[in-house]
Amino acid sequence: MRFIYDLHQSMITHNVILIYEGDFTQETTKSILSMAERNLESSGEESGIKKRIFNVMVEALQNIVKHSDEIEVDKSKSHAAIFLIGNEQSRYSIMSGNPVRKENIPTLKNALEKINSLDKDGLKELYKEIIKNTTISEKGGAGLGFVDMARKSGEKLEWDFVDVNEEYSFFCLKVNIARAKEAVA
Amino acid sequence: MEILNIEGAEDTPKIILDRTNGIFEISGRSLPEDSAEFYKPVLEWLKSYSGQSNSATDFVFKLEYFNTASSKLILDVLSSLESIGGTTVHWYHHEDDEDMQEAGQEFSELVEIPFEFRTY
Numbered sequence: 001m002r003f004i005y006d007l008h009q010s011m012i013t014h015n016v017i018l019i020y021e022g023d024f025t026q027e028t029t030k031s032i033l034s035m036a037e038r039n040l041e042s043s044g045e046e047s048g049i050k051k052r053i054f055n056v057m058v059e060a061l062q063n064i065v066k067h068s069d070e071i072e073v074d075k076s077k078s079h080a081a082i083f084l085i086g087n088e089q090s091r092y093s094i095m096s097g098n099p100v101r102k103e104n105i106p107t108l109k110n111a112l113e114k115i116n117s118l119d120k121d122g123l124k125e126l127y128k129e130i131i132k133n134t135t136i137s138e139k140g141g142a143g144l145g146f147v148d149m150a151r152k153s154g155e156k157l158e159w160d161f162v163d164v165n166e167e168y169s170f171f172c173l174k175v176n177i178a179r180a181k182e183a184v185a
Numbered sequence: 186m187e188i189l190n191i192e193g194a195e196d197t198p199k200i201i202l203d204r205t206n207g208i209f210e211i212s213g214r215s216l217p218e219d220s221a222e223f224y225k226p227v228l229e230w231l232k233s234y235s236g237q238s239n240s241a242t243d244f245v246f247k248l249e250y251f252n253t254a255s256s257k258l259i260l261d262v263l264s265s266l267e268s269i270g271g272t273t274v275h276w277y278h279h280e281d282d283e284d285m286q287e288a289g290q291e292f293s294e295l296v297e298i299p300f301e302f303r304t305y
Contacts, residue, residue, distance in 0.1 A: 026218035030195055047281055051250065055284075058216050058252050065218070128291060131260055136221040144253035152284070 018085040024068065029061040036085060046180035052152045053092055056175050057085075059145040060096045066139040068098035071168050091179055094149075097172045105161055105169060115146050116156045123151050149175045186237065189230045197223060198248065202230050207239055211262075212247035220254040224262065231265040238269045247277040247305065248285065256288070263296045273299050280304040 011019065017039065020032055036057060040050045064081045071080070081098035100108065118126060127147050134143050150157055158174040186204045193199030198213040217223040244266055251259065266272045276289035286302060293300035 026196070034195070047279075048283065051282060051284065054250065055252075058250075062216070062252060062254070124291070128295065131257055132295060134257060136254060136257055140219050140221065140254055142220075142254045142257040144256065148253045 015086050015088045016084050017087045018083075020083045022080055024061065024064045024081055024083070026065060029058070029065060032061060032083065033057060049092075049177065049180050052177050053085075053094065055152045056094045056149050056177065059149050060094050060173065060175065062141075063145050064096055064098050066141050067100075069101045069104070069168070071099040071164070092177045094175045094177070095173065097170055099164060099168045100161070100171045102167060102169055105171075108171065109161075111146055112157055112159050115150045118150075120151075120154075123147055127151065153177055186234065189226060191226070198251075200227060202227070202234070204234060204237075204239060207241075207243070209242060210245040210247065211259075212245070212249075214249050215251040215255040215259075217255070220252070220258045224255075224258040227262060228258075228265060231262065231269070235265070235269050239271070241271040241273070242266070242269055243273050243275055245275045245277065246289070249279070251288075260292065260295060263292055263298065267296050267298055273301060275301050275303055277303050277305050 010016075018032075018036060020028065022028075033054065037050075037054065040053060045053075061083060064083065068081045082096065084095040086093040086095060115123065115126070127144060130144055130147065131142070136142055146157065153175045155176045155178070158176070160172045161169040162172060164170050188205075189200060189202040191197070191200040193213040196214060196216045196218075198211050198215045200212075201208050201210050203209070211227075215223075246259070263274065266274070274293070276286075276292070278285035278289060289300065289302060
């Protein structure tokens with residue numbers, strides 16, 4: 001039973017206020033959103049910041065629903081992924097982790113590196129360029145999720161690929177949103 | 186023409202397209218699981234409306250939130266409106282929601298339709 005306490009302590013140490021682990025669907029997305037909205041509602045956070053957090057949450061959750069690759073562990077197949085919200089002194093962070101097949105990593109890396117190389121105006125131009133030329137993919141995405149998250153964050157996206165086995169890596173993403181300046185003090 | 190009336194939900198907007206009464210409005214939240222499927226009836230309605238449109242079409246967007254997959258479909262709706270003469274887009278945003286105002290400005294730069302910006 002020790003792990004329950006350890007997990008609890010770990011959440012406190014890392015300032016994590018919400019974790020969801022498991023299969024992700026549109027229904028779980030809606031539940032997590034309404035839970036987080038209630039938390040934020042009572043936090044007294046500025047409405048613009050709350051909307052940005054909501055915005056990044058939606059993109060992160062729908063990315064998992066649409067793009068998390070099915071991983072086979074001990075012969076059982078699973079889409080298991082993780083979603084977390086952190087609440088640090090000066091910022092919120094929206095974090096996600098999901099398995100990706102290794103052949104999909106270069107495309108993801110290129111997209112993330114390009115986004116992180118751009119400033120505010122560069123991101124705006126990239127957004128407009130993609131929205132003009134994109135078509136909705138089979139998975140239902142517009143290819144705009146990361147760009148939008150970076151724009152709403154105003155900071156660089158933090159990401160990593162953790163090796164799982166020969167076929168899969170675990171894609172970890174952290175998107176930070178600074179608190180309103182008045183709230184810092 | 187038949188009225189297109191879609192009730193809003195937690196993750197989908199309320200939509201009314203009513204030629205007779207001159208009401209064209211999309212409002213609320215838009216983060217459907219399948220945005221292309223959700224907006225299909227809207228695009229189809231506009232296609233048939235374009236052949237028999239009113240002299241003026243005041244199209245209202247009063248969105249609280251939309252996800253990126255919906256933003257592509259909103260652009261598709263706006264592109265359909267481009268070919269309908271006498272269209273004005275009325276883009277509403279909450280008075281303290283600068284991001285929604287900016288989103289409207291960006292859409293206005295992508296299509297050739299007059300936009301009017303309003304707060305609620």
